[in-house]
Amino acid sequence: MLVLTRKVNEAILIGDNIEIRITRIDGDVVKIGIQAPREISILRKEVLTELAASNQAAAVPHSGPGGTPARLPSLPRLVAPPRPARP
Amino acid sequence: MKVVADFPQPPAPAAPPALDLKFPVGIVGFPEHRRGEVFHLADQLPFQWLRLHGPEPLHFVVIDPAGIVPDYAPELFDDDAAALGITEAADALLLNIVTVRDDRDRTATVNLVGPIVVNRRTGVARQVVVANYSLYNARHPLVTAS
Numbered sequence: 001m002l003v004l005t006r007k008v009n010e011a012i013l014i015g016d017n018i019e020i021r022i023t024r025i026d027g028d029v030v031k032i033g034i035q036a037p038r039e040i041s042i043l044r045k046e047v048l049t050e051l052a053a054s055n056q057a058a059a060v061p062h063s064g065p066g067g068t069p070a071r072l073p074s075l076p077r078l079v080a081p082p083r084p085a086r087p
Numbered sequence: 088m089k090v091v092a093d094f095p096q097p098p099a100p101a102a103p104p105a106l107d108l109k110f111p112v113g114i115v116g117f118p119e120h121r122r123g124e125v126f127h128l129a130d131q132l133p134f135q136w137l138r139l140h141g142p143e144p145l146h147f148v149v150i151d152p153a154g155i156v157p158d159y160a161p162e163l164f165d166d167d168a169a170a171l172g173i174t175e176a177a178d179a180l181l182l183n184i185v186t187v188r189d190d191r192d193r194t195a196t197v198n199l200v201g202p203i204v205v206n207r208r209t210g211v212a213r214q215v216v217v218a219n220y221s222l223y224n225a226r227h228p229l230v231t232a233s
Contacts, residue, residue, distance in 0.1 A: 039164070039166045040166065041164040041166055041167065041216070043216055047216055047220055048115060048216065051200060051201040051214070052116035054184070054198045054200075054201070054225045055117065055184065055198075057186045058148070058187075059145050059146070059147060060145075060147065060148065
């Protein structure tokens with residue numbers, strides 16, 4: 001991993017069109033400004049970590065080679081009927 | 088009010104009408120599951136099943152959030168929309184994964200941060216992080232309307 005030292009208001013360029021700027025440092029909190037093309041997705045990494053954990057938790061065990069779920073939750077009781085569309 | 092799930096013995100899964108899906112990069116945490124299908128059992132709607140094929144079959148409970156989760160308005164990142172070939176909202180089918188917890192309370196939550204987005208025309212599907220993810224919860228409790 002490349003590690004660079006930057007001061008407040010200094011920036012890093014990645015490729016032609018991504019700029020990362022340190023905008024503020026307050027104790028152990030760093031505010032970072034990012035300029036990038038709209039088509040580049042920018043995520044807090046913990047969002048993806050949480051998504052992977054959520055997928056793991058949601059996977060329904062299957063019972064055997066046939067691949068059918070071991071148990072099917074009785075689902076219709078879970079939620080109220082759909083609400084009417086909002087105007 | 089929290090909702091409570093109930094776990095009876097499984098009904099025999101008949102051959103239900105299914106929508107075939109292609110996941111070019113799998114879903115988050117399951118990169119090898121590249122194909123799948125969505126099907127439902129009539130008495131379980133609005134819940135549906137997502138079955139993924141990979142090293143081992145995986146099943147998820149999913150819902151189309153329209154009308155179920157009030158005020159849910161996910162936005163796609165441009166690169167996700169491009170990877171899916173989606174140019175207008177009508178092309179997209181949303182499926183949000185439901186976690187049913189088989190513990191004492193047996194609650195159910197729905198992941199609003201990372202829906203599976205399907206291109207209805209091509210069947211290409213991808214689990215995305217919505218661009219406005221900070222508005223939503225990956226463990227949104229499913230609650231009754233009352």
